[in-house]
Amino acid sequence: MKRLVIFCFIAISFFAKSQSFDVVPLGIYGGEKEDNLSSYLVSVAGKNNFLCLDAGTINSGIQKAIENKTFATDEATVLKDYIKAYFVSHGHLDHVSGLVINSPADSKKNIYAIPFVKNILLQKYFSNDVWANFSDEGANAIGKYHINAIEPQKNFNIPETDFEAQLFELSHTKTHLSSAILIQHQSDYLLYLGDIGADRVEQSNKLENLWKNISPLIKNKSLKAILIEVSFPNAQKENLLFGHLTPKLLNEELSKLANFVGKENLKGLNIVITHRKPTGKNPEIIAEELRNDNPFQVNLVFPEQGKKLSF
16 A cells, blocks of 8 residues: 555656646637637746736636636736736737737736837837837836847746746748747746748748757757647648748648657657637648648647646
8 A cells, every 4th residue: 555655646746747837828819819819828837927928819818718717716816916927929919919908907017029029019019109108118108018128049037937038030921020939947848939931931041040949958858848830721822821831831840850859859749739820610621731741740739728738
């Protein structure tokens, strides 16, 4: 009996240790459904100290999470107390509208972004024309948000979250920068990418640079998950992608990643598919195409609004 108890304790401890991050999708789509747009909360497993990865939808996603018993509290508590900071990958509305609309009800927080995106937030949104200036810079600043301009590939800490992070530039059309965030807690990592086009289509090397940087983490099994967009089915023509991926293009990029880490090291890697365009049956088609053509045997995850994922 004593051995059984010890074995159970070890098994439970191992399982708890293996779950490093909790992710709560507040919004999963890449357009049209204004109550379900790109937004993911991430925290150290078992804690309610969240970094919000993009903020297309906030309030509706919190409501959904409460309905799903992910949170056992009210909306205001999640918004004001659980969310400690925001990362904004790029300036498009489906990634920032929830942050802007909910700013009057929010508490004082940090926003993290590459300089290109900080300028968009200040000049286009918190401009006193489109919306009151809830930042702490510029004319009529209300002072609620401090927007931190983070240079790519510089390490920084995110207070109250137990996270360190780095940002990486991405190409989302040739004229619009997006970005990714690599989140670290102790020896474990999680990678979230904003909107991104394939290097070949974008005539860029930004994804290749990202793959090179994360390859050691995949080899030593410390990267717990990659959250990456697949916006369109394979039928979408490349000249009409507007800086997005299809299932085939995701596999094209995973092939490049495999060249750095070895195909065997991609097997079982958690790949969370974000930003599917909800037009018609696109989400279902994208999921089917990915499942039917999974040459690297990654673990495909299709998030649902308000339902917690653990990695």
